[in-house]
Amino acid sequence: MPGWLGGGNTRTRGSAAEQAALAHLRAQGLRLVERNYRTPGRGGGEIDLILREPDGTLVFVEVRARIDASRGGAAASIGAIKQGRIVLAARHYLLRHRSPPPCRFDVVAIDGERIEWLKAAFDAG
Template identity: 50%
Template sequence: MKPPRTTTPRRALGDRFEGAALSFLQARGLRLVQANFLCRHGEIDLVMREGEVVVFVEVRYRRGAAFGGALASVTTAKRRRIVSAAHIWLTGRPLDARRPCRFDVVGFEGERMEWVRGAFDGDW
């Protein structure tokens, strides 16, 4: 049994923006498969389906555009962790492992949101 997630102000803020991203994506026809998949390689915020495509979504929040903003905060190292976690997720789901996959980022800067489909690929 997993221990309950600790609710800190930072975690609560993350949950708020993950919820906003989820609502936005669902309104555009994506279907939630799993939220907050956690493994030894890291966490995938949202695993969704758009038709036959499995979509792994990273949600990022920054107060403003300093240091490149929310989208730029998804570094090469973070991308590698997301891709590794996606491989673990797919390993346990042989049917989904045969489907095409995509890695999206939903970035928030303040209240402004940007959705980048296919923000990076899984070739690591």
């Protein structure tokens, strides 16, 4: 079990997981655009990482980490309500673009020391 998942409070562990995910995605050629984008007001959404692929695709990334893969693992913890909030936040974010680029929703699931990048994990529908 990696130390960053086992110690500290939830915010500290979440930040460490996002940093590990970001390092993994940067190593794959993606470039960070924004981190922890939140919509204004209560009940809105949040996007952990917004990155850009070399081809220009904007990638909205949800990062989930669990100590191990029991109970379905990290990826299984992203339900329909959470997906809806991420889509809401992405739509809000895209309002700043006159002509929105191609986009997709990815998940970086971290189970123990295993990092899995799930491209196009869900869609806006």
